[in-house]
Amino acid sequence: MLKLLRPGVLAALFVVSMMQSSARADDRINAIMAWCQAETNPPSNELDKVQKAPDGNLRGFRPGSVLYAEALKAAKAGGHDNELQAVRWILLCVAHDSGSYDHVANNNSAVIEYLRQH
DSSP states (O other), rough: GGGOOOOOOHHHHHHHHHHHHHHHHHHHHHHHHHHHHHHHHHOSSSHHHHHOTTTTTTTTTHHHHHHHHHHHHHHHHOOOHHHHHHHHHHHHHHOOOOOHHHHHOHHHHHHHHHHHHO
């Protein structure tokens, strides 16, 4: 079947496939960020409470919404160091979920873009 398709068609299919993959990644970032922003309960896992936050203190009983607010503030401050700090706040928010943690770690630019737009 591939022989029947012209190279231009294959390239177009590849671009559409990549765009769909990117959209799924953005949807997942949107979901992760919305969860962090809405989470008002402190972490129930003791290991989450003792993780070091970007501000140098332990996370303690700070809920995801507080961590999200810190990430938002850091991202809006601009600069490479602040952007890294913003991502670290979100990583702390999702530390309990390895899939979300990995997705945030692998999509830093999407996280920063999201925070700048909100």
